[in-house]
Amino acid sequence: MKQIQIITLLVMGILISSCGEDYLDPTPVSSIGSNGFYKNEAEVQAAVVNIYDGLQLAVQREFAITEMRSDNTKTRSSEGDWAQFEDLNVKSTNSTVADYWAMFYNVIFRANTVLENLDAAGDSAPKFEGEAKFTRALSYFNLVRLFGDVPLIDKVIGPTDTEYFDRDSTADIYALIISDLQTAIQNLDNTYKGRASKVAAQALLAKVYLTLKNYGDAQDLCEDVIGTSGIALAPTFRDVFYTERNSEILFAIEYVNDIADNSQDFSLEFTQNGRVRGLNYATPELITAFNNYGGAARTSTSLIYDDTSTAPAIPDPLQDYRCGKFVSNSTANQQNGNDWIVLRLADVLLMHVEAILAGGDVTSSSSAIASFKKVRDRAGLPTGSNITKEDLLNERRVELAFENHRFFDLVRLGVAEQVLSDFATANGIVFTTSDLLLPIPEREIGVSFGKLTQNPGY
Structure with a gap:
């Protein structure tokens, strides 16, 4: 590690x-x-x-x-x-x-x-x-x-x-x-990103409180994380995944290329060369969500067209797209070094919005809008004067796609x-x-x- x-x-x-x-x-x-x-x-x-x-x-x-x-991913060949x-x-x-x-x-x-x-x-x-x-x-x-x-x-x-x-x-x-x-x-303290830290524990506890509908304590913890020195969104969406241990990462499980005991193979499985010719492929519903809410930078980083020919200008829900966030980078195929991100700041910013919504359907809170806007600004997308629960679900879906949040989000948000x-x-x-x-x-x-x-x- x-x-x-x-x-x-x-x-x-x-x-x-x-x-x-x-x-x-x-x-x-x-x-x-x-x-x-x-x-x-x-x-x-x-x-x-x-x-x-x-x-x-x-x-x-x-x-x-x-x-x-969830409705996010599938196998390539069922x-x-x-x-x-x-x-x-x-x-x-x-x-x-x-x-x-x-x-x-x-x-x-x-x-x-x-x-x-x-x-x-x-x-x-x-x-x-x-x-x-x-x-x-x-x-x-x-x-x-x-x-x-x-x-x-x-x-x-x-x-x-x-x-x-x-x-x-x-x-x-x-x-x-x-x-x-x-x-x-x-x-x-906050020494590490690949080991437990105070800020990671605060973020995880905030998510626990959201799950238990303790919105006030969840909001306080999110605000503590957001205000922590040195914690900031990565400059670009791609940087989150291709500049490891960047400022956005709160806790990641770390791997090393080409060392069997410290590498991972899920990056290979997310390709057509993996078992059963590809796992964790985007569903047509997820591709449609990216077309509607993703923005160019998030979409191009998250989805890789699975054909060798030129990809459509707009992702086609009828075609195969695989995860682009953890692309295989190993000379030994099954021994990849991409870290698995467990907690990052964009997740917490959207959790902050969820805490302020407090189980409701819409909020016009300036604090919620400020957190939502940070995530949307990086994606090159506008932010309105209020945020609905549906807006939040859509934003979490495209921001955190392939990162194992969607199923839990659907359950937690009812x-x-x-x-x-x-x-x-x-x-x-x-x-x-x-x-x-x-x-x-x-x-x-x-x-x-x-x-x-x-x-x-x-």
Whole structure:
């Protein structure tokens, strides 16, 4: 990882599982146990770095269970398990869903391991606590929004700790997320963009509060982020993605070209050379949205025409367009170095508008218009004298396309059922309200001693 020392084989020996194993399996992969390992600050620091290594793996297929379950993206050829996402027909045996669950619980395990060994961290203990709690909160925020009630595991557990195998209420999960992020805000500074920071924790907590309809606290946090020294929109939209660690980035998961353990392959999958000849391709509906609301700079950066011939002057919804934000830049194809952006300022500026809307349909607040205008100005587009919820949804869609926000935006703003139902009808597929949650992976139910139950509709 950029700016982070690559972890040694000795440190890797403390892990309980690889990303593909069930999260309930606590067996170490080597004879080096965590009880005897964490003796000083350097060793705890290595465990902190290990959390980010886990995130590198965990987010690589997130596009499938977010963007491809919305009206934004699809596969190029509608083949295999990937087509379950675009068809809103995800099975409990889907391996991508199972791996996502296991990977994020593995990140939670790594964070819990750090939190249980802070006594060895010396003066760095508060910072390491903030990083561990930020990453644990991020993991649980993703899981609770995608699966609903999930097991709350706030310590390193063993195979006999079956009381942790139950599903806990979303209220309890959100209480832990909020507490973790409040600690992270208190303990962190803004040194890093590829590691947890105060400003990233503030932005994430603001999004949590928006999800819970706590608009006042969300607005305050957004304004804190917007006013933070050194945080500013990148000069051009393209700079956001092709000048890494720029002023707009609050938190990104960092990768390096051509180093297998620190590279990603989603950039390759977003092309016709990827598996099933292309994943995360723009739907006709997304292409139309760019034509209506995108502006030239955002459209040309976001969409790449998939033909070798000259692209149409105006993107054609009947043609294939792939994501242009994370173009493969590796000599080894599957070992790309494009960072995955989790939080950036444009998202927060639009969250600020959402907080001021406070569940309403329109606002003429000068503060909301000022934030909206910053995003629109960079796109070369005018801003009116008021902002509707529909304006906000359209702006978020084209500004943040392919960045895994659309599905969560639809749910949070209360329009998911209508939008996805209309999308399904137009595309000859079936949508039911149970599709708003993913199935609990069948293999996890199988190893939970009957504790885990399935979501309705699966």
